[in-house]
Amino acid sequence: MPSRSSSRSANGIDKLDFDDNRQPPSTTNSSDAGGLLRDDESLLSNIVDGVIERDRRKLRRQIVRYLSFVSAILSCLCAGSITAFSLYGPLFQSRLHFTQGQVNAVSTAAELAMYLLVPIFGYLCDRFSPRPLSLASGVFFALGYLLAAIAYHSGPAKEGGFPPAVMVVSFVAVGCGTICMYLSAVTTCAKNFGRGKHKGLALAMPIAAFGLSGLWQSQIGSRLLYDRSPERYGEVDVYRYFIFLAILLFVVGLIGAFALTVVNEEELIDEAVSELERSRLLEDSRFLQRSVLHDSSNGYGTLESSDTIANSAEPDDGDMDSGTRKPRRRSVDALRKTWLLNNDTRIFLFDHTMWILAAGFFLVSGPGEAFINNLGTIVNTFYPPPASGPPSSNSPATHVSIVALTSTLARLLTGTLSDLFAPTAKTIVFDDQPSQRFSCSRLVFLLTSTLLLSLGQLLLASGLIQSHPSLFTLVSALIGLGYGAIFSLTPIIVSVVWGVHNFGTNWGIVAVVPAAGAALWGGIYAAVYDSAAGNAGQGGADRLCYGAGCYAPTFWGMAVSSWFAVGLWALALRGWKRRGVPV
Numbered sequence: 369m370p371s372r373s374s375s376r377s378a379n380g381i382d383k384l385d386f387d388d389n390r391q392p393p394s395t396t397n398s399s400d401a402g403g404l405l406r407d408d409e410s411l412l413s414n415i416v417d418g419v420i421e422r423d424r425r426k427l428r429r430q431i432v433r434y435l436s437f438v439s440a441i442l443s444c445l446c447a448g449s450i451t452a453f454s455l456y457g458p459l460f461q462s463r464l465h466f467t468q469g470q471v472n473a474v475s476t477a478a479e480l481a482m483y484l485l486v487p488i489f490g491y492l493c494d495r496f497s498p499r500p501l502s503l504a505s506g507v508f509f510a511l512g513y514l515l516a517a518i519a520y521h522s523g524p525a526k527e528g529g530f531p532p533a534v535m536v537v538s539f540v541a542v543g544c545g546t547i548c549m550y551l552s553a554v555t556t557c558a559k560n561f562g563r564g565k566h567k568g569l570a571l572a573m574p575i576a577a578f579g580l581s582g583l584w585q586s587q588i589g590s591r592l593l594y595d596r597s598p599e600r601y602g603e604v605d606v607y608r609y610f611i612f613l614a615i616l617l618f619v620v621g622l623i624g625a626f627a628l629t630v631v632n633e634e635e636l637i638d639e640a641v642s643e644l645e646r647s648r649l650l651e652d653s654r655f656l657q658r659s660v661l662h663d664s665s666n667g668y669g670t671l672e673s674s675d676t677i678a679n680s681a682e683p684d685d686g687d688m689d690s691g692t693r694k695p696r697r698r699s700v701d702a703l704r705k706t707w708l709l710n711n712d713t714r715i716f717l718f719d720h721t722m723w724i725l726a727a728g729f730f731l732v733s734g735p736g737e738a739f740i741n742n743l744g745t746i747v748n749t750f751y752p753p754p755a756s757g758p759p760s761s762n763s764p765a766t767h768v769s770i771v772a773l774t775s776t777l778a779r780l781l782t783g784t785l786s787d788l789f790a791p792t793a794k795t796i797v798f799d800d801q802p803s804q805r806f807s808c809s810r811l812v813f814l815l816t817s818t819l820l821l822s823l824g825q826l827l828l829a830s831g832l833i834q835s836h837p838s839l840f841t842l843v844s845a846l847i848g849l850g851y852g853a854i855f856s857l858t859p860i861i862v863s864v865v866w867g868v869h870n871f872g873t874n875w876g877i878v879a880v881v882p883a884a885g886a887a888l889w890g891g892i893y894a895a896v897y898d899s900a901a902g903n904a905g906q907g908g909a910d911r912l913c914y915g916a917g918c919y920a921p922t923f924w925g926m927a928v929s930s931w932f933a934v935g936l937w938a939l940a941l942r943g944w945k946r947r948g949v950p951v
Contacts, residue, residue, distance in 0.1 A: 429631050433560045437570075439627035440553035443502065444577035446620045447549035449509075449613050450478050450542060451582030451772065454744035454764050455589055456606045460535070461745075461912065463606075465524045468745065468901075468913075470532045472894040475741040476887050477536045481543030483883030489551050490876025494709055494869075498552035498628040505548035506621020510614045512541030517610035547879075549621060550578055552628055554859065555872040559630045562868030565787065568810075571863065572783020572856050576776045579852055583772030585613070590765040604765075712870040716877065721865075724940040726878045729858055731933035732818055734885015735825065735926035736851040738893050741886070743767050743844075745897065745913075746828075750837040752914035762837055770844040775852025778817065782853045786810045786860060791950045810864070810951055811941040814857045815934050821850025822930035829923035831916040864951055865944065889929075893922045 453475050460466040460474065493501050515538035522529035553574050561570035589604040593612060716722055739746075744764035751758050760766065791807040824846030827833060833840050859875050866874050901913035944951045 432629050433631045435627060436556050436560060436629045436631070439624055440556050440574050441577050443505075443549050443553040443620055443624045443628075444574040445581050445584075446617055447505070447546055447553070448578045448581035449585055449617065450475075450482070450539075450546050451579070451740060452586040452589065452768055453478070453741055454768055455586045456604055456609065457741070458744040458748060458764065459603065459606055463524070464520065464529065464532075464535075465526065466532055468897045469894045471745075472741070472890045473532065474535050474539050476890050478539040478543035478546070479737060479741075479886040479890075480883045481540040482547045483880050483886075485544060486547050486551065486879045487873065487876040489548055490555070490872035490874075490879075493551055493555050493872035495706065497630060498556045499625050501548045501552040502621050502624030502628055504621075505545045505552065506618040506625070508541045508545030508548060509617035509621065512538045512545060513610045513614035513617070515541070517607050517614070520610065521607045545617065545621070549617070549624065551872060551876065552624060554875075556628045556630060558859075558863055558868045558871040558875075562863050562871065567863060567868075568783040568787040568790070568860050569780075570783075571860050572779045575856050575859070576779035576783075576852070579772050579775040579779060579855075581772075583769045583776070586765050586768045586772075588612070590763075709870045709873065712867070713873050713877075716866050716870070716874050719866075721940050721943045722878070724936050724943070725858070725861065726881050728933035728936040728940070729854070729878060730881035730885045731929045731936070732821065732850075732854055732885075733882035734887075734889045735923075735929055736821065736847065736854070737882055737886035738889035738922075738926075739825075739847055740768075740771060740851070741890060742893055742897075743771070746919055747837075747840065748912065749914050749916075749918045750834060750840070758837070762840060767840065767844045770841060771848035771851070774845045774848030775855075778849045778852035779856035782813050782817070782856050783860065786813060786857065790864075809941060810857055810861055811937055811944075814854065814861070815937055817850045817853030817857070818930050818934050818937075819850075820846050821854070822927045824850065825923045825927040825930065829920050829927060831920055834916040861951055865949055889922070889926065892925065893919065896922045 457471050457475065460471050461468070466474075489501060516535060519530040519534045519538060525531045554571065557570050557574050558567075561567060589609045593605050593609045595603045595605045747758050747762065747764050747767060750762075758764070785808075789806060789808040790810050824843045827839070827843050827846070833843060858878065859871075862875050862878055863871055897913050897918050900915070900917040903917075941951070
């Protein structure tokens with residue numbers, strides 16, 4: 369058998385001259401290889417550029433998110449000017465000769481405007497962004513405080529001054545400004561940070577800042593903008609104080625109109641739609657079954673229909689240029705958002721646990737608001753004539769500061785602790801696999817805070833403080849702690865149970881109830897106060913009352929109201945546990 373080498377020689381090809389006889393590489397193949405290499409380089413370059421651009425967008429979003437957070441804190445630091453009402457409320461009695469009922473009418477008007485309109489403002493905030501609401505707040509504040517300054521400067525009505533109704537109207541505008549500025553700031557924080565693990569703290573910080581606003585503003589009023597005339601030395605100069613607030617709050621509202629931004633709101637809507645799909649709640653909606661839910665370009669989830677909405681949601685790309693498609697897509701996204709938020713509002717309203725939560729909030733918030741609004745007159749009841757009034761260590765301004773500090777501390781603590789110890793979905797759902805992590809429901813914090821609030825009310829109702837006025841500091845601290853924690857935890861619970869995409873509307877609906885509570889308990893306090901003043905023969909031009917009888921019956925009722933709230937919230941916790949809601 370011939371060898372391979374001999375056969376190669378016979379064919380005239382030897383291994384030594386193989387390279388010489390090999391065909392040279394084709395130029396076409398060479399160019400193809402070079403093209404492939406260039407394509408690979410181009411692809412890699414595009415990937416790198418895409419990653420860099422994605423990181424830049426992410427960084428820009430983060431910068432906008434945190435700038436919005438700073439602006440929200442600034443807004444809340446200034447928005448709570450109404451919480452310093454007790455600083456100048458007694459001067460409405462002594463200078464303008466208002467009755468206690470008229471003073472309460474002014475504060476109640478602000479409360480009603482603040483809370484009764486909050487669902488409308490929350491609705492607008494969810495649908496049109498927080499910026500217009502911030503601008504509106506600046507305008508409301510400027511008009512309200514300027515009118516209040518003019519009305520106060522005019523003097524008592526019997527001496528040719530403006531009637532009390534003018535002051536009531538001015539504080540309606542102040543109440544509208546308060547809720548607009550507060551809601552635009554808190555909603556921005558809820559939507560920007562509500563999906564993270566620090567949602568409680570992100571909401572607690574602006575709410576705590578809102579409580580601090582009364583502290584620093586009352587100190588400016590009592591220490592810088594005070595009356596320097598010999599007969600009134602040391603009292604707040606209400607006229608100058610109102611002018612200061614009008615200018616300050618208009619500027620802050622203007623800043624928020626530019627700085628408050630909700631980042632990636634489209635993702636919130638998409639996630640909410642996906643959740644509805646998973647829960648099979650879309651089966652009854654012909655609207656969201658169409659391509660309004662999804663991008664018609666990918667064909668996912670679309671149905672052919674001649675219905676008007678379907679036609680508007682599925683334009684023929686061949687008949688439109690890109691400039692026409694973009695506005696149509698924005699219109700479709702707006703329709704989808706509107707439907708989703710309206711549907712979410714309907715679900716929220718038909719949830720019985722929401723009404724239980726709101727009822728408890730009504731029973732607790734009203735007494736808290738009434739205490740803060742009448743703090744100044746309560747302090748004055750401890751010092752009947754011939755005493756000249758409370759010392760500086762026990763003055764209304766001091767107690768406004770105590771309430772503000774303790775409520776701020778409570779808001780920060782409850783927000784932080786609820787993030788650390790609140791149960792997660794795993795600890796609720798998988799009972800057969802208990803988590804090693806200690807958990808404590810946010811409702812436990814809420815119930816504890818309510819009991820602290822009722823303890824302060826009991827101390828005041830008992831009459832102990834009348835004989836020991838220095839202990840009123842303890843009452844202010846307890847009520848401040850309970851009040852602050854309740855107003856921090858309730859919106860956090862709303863965001864956890866019902867989500868953040870419709871937070872402004874949902875929280876706005878629940879936040880209506882303090883208005884009714886404040887009106888109810890403010891009226892009860894005024895009736896008891898005026899009745900005690902008349903029965904003791906203490907009435908006169910100033911209509912002042914002294915002694916425990918001026919307030920004790922009211923605070924017994926407030927304590928009982930708080931205990932009822934504890935029972936209602938315990939019921940709500942049971943319902944959420946049965947549904948597996950990690951609250």
